[in-house]
Amino acid sequence: MVGVDIAGPWRDRLADHLRERLGGELVAAFVIDAPAGGLAACAIGVVHQGLPGPDHVGVFGQVQTVVTEQPFRRRGYGRAVTCALVEWLTGQGCTLLNLATSDAGRELYVSLGFTSNPCSMRLIARPYHRA
Numbered sequence: 001m002v003g004v005d006i007a008g009p010w011r012d013r014l015a016d017h018l019r020e021r022l023g024g025e026l027v028a029a030f031v032i033d034a035p036a037g038g039l040a041a042c043a044i045g046v047v048h049q050g051l052p053g054p055d056h057v058g059v060f061g062q063v064q065t066v067v068t069e070q071p072f073r074r075r076g077y078g079r080a081v082t083c084a085l086v087e088w089l090t091g092q093g094c095t096l097l098n099l100a101t102s103d104a105g106r107e108l109y110v111s112l113g114f115t116s117n118p119c120s121m122r123l124i125a126r127p128y129h130r131a
């Protein structure tokens, strides 16, 4: 979502989605509260069941929405919530974790062992309408 216009009704759809699924076996959020209310940092992850292969059981973890609010950056919050999420996804049986990084996030992810995947490709199969 970094560098993208984030306004729009998708936020309500996301809130509904999280209300239904957060705390279950497939979606988790790790957060640090801001002292004055709201969140200082968060990391959300989703477990996806894919196909087993020779070197992978087929359970994928998607790391998403890793954000520390500006005033709280460089205090270790991003690392703390991301580490907790990686541990949770691994505990859910994920043997491969995927994420899309930003320039700001790259050092953090590399320090946790993530590597770039030159084989990765994607197709935006259907234009996503925000309305």
Ligand SMILES: CC(C)(COP(=O)(O)OP(=O)(O)OC[C@H]1O[C@@H](n2cnc3c(N)ncnc32)[C@H](O)[C@@H]1OP(=O)(O)O)[C@@H](O)C(=O)NCCC(=O)NCCS
Pocket (backbone or CB within 6 Å): 001, 002, 041, 064, 065, 066, 067, 068, 069, 072, 073, 074, 075, 076, 077, 078, 079, 080, 100, 101, 102, 103, 104, 105, 107, 108, 111
């Ligand atoms: C990326 C982000 C989550 C880091 O959050 P943070 O709370 O500041 O991170 P931490 O304090 O835990 O730092 C973790 C590591 O990230 C790296 N890092 C963080 N900010 C950095 C910066 N501005 N420049 C270079 N490296 C940086 C460092 O390696 C740091 O480890 P260190 O402090 O031991 O050197 C935060 O900058 C952010 O929300 N950015 C906008 C959203 C985003 O890009 N999210 C990631 C992609 S989805």
